Amino acid sequence: MNKPLLIIGNKNYSSWSLRAWLMLKHAGVDFEEMRIALRVPGYELKLSYFSPAGKVPALRDGELTVWDTLSIAEYVYESHPTMWPADKAARAVARSISAEMHSGFTAMRNAMPMNIRGRGRHVATSPELEADLARIKNIWRDLRLQHALAGPWLFGEYSIADAMFAPVVFRFLTYRVFEEGVVDEYMKTVMRDPFMQEWVKASELEHEVLVLNEVGIH
Ligand SMILES: N[C@@H](CCC(=O)N[C@@H](CS)C(=O)NCC(=O)O)C(=O)O
Structure with missing residues (x-):
């Protein structure tokens, strides 16, 4: 198979x-x-072959294609139930913050595109951007304080919610968003993840430069 x-x-x-x-x-x-390298000639055709929505990620499992991140998350969860918290209430909150990440934080996503190789950048601030950053820090702080005894991740054990917020940690590092205490500790936990390190190494070997994602001044 x-x-x-x-x-x-x-x-x-x-x-x-x-x-x-x-x-x-x-x-x-x-x-x-x-x-599939994005925004190089012919990439849309390749994407449309593998992904009905013409976007990544898409997951092919045998004859089945699953696309859109939250659907992939739920598909993974069906055979790996530990990927959402075991407790029903915690699971509902984990799904809520993941959905919030999926549909929200537009100001941050627009102003601070993920750019792992970028470091020490500054972007213009706005009330909307500040509100997004504050909301994310509050989510991380509240959850870490609540689940401190259960482990270092948002709900103690690693869950889909941590994967949903992982790119935000890269954004905070690229655009110099700092916060002391449990928020900083959580960011360090995320960056120590061997899978994150593996992804970082692979990103450093890529040669494409997407100008629309290269924002901010040093
Ligand atoms: N809602 C989708 C968003 C996926 C998405 O926007 N992916 C971007 C890359 S991060 C993409 O495929 N863009 C295609 C393009 O730039 O043409 C999901 O959750 O998976």
């Missing part, structure tokens, strides 16, 4: 690809990956 195939974009820039990849890695799924 063929292994599941995850179709992803550029590791340096594609935050949605990173989320799905982390979920599969942390669930222990034995999968292959195929990278």
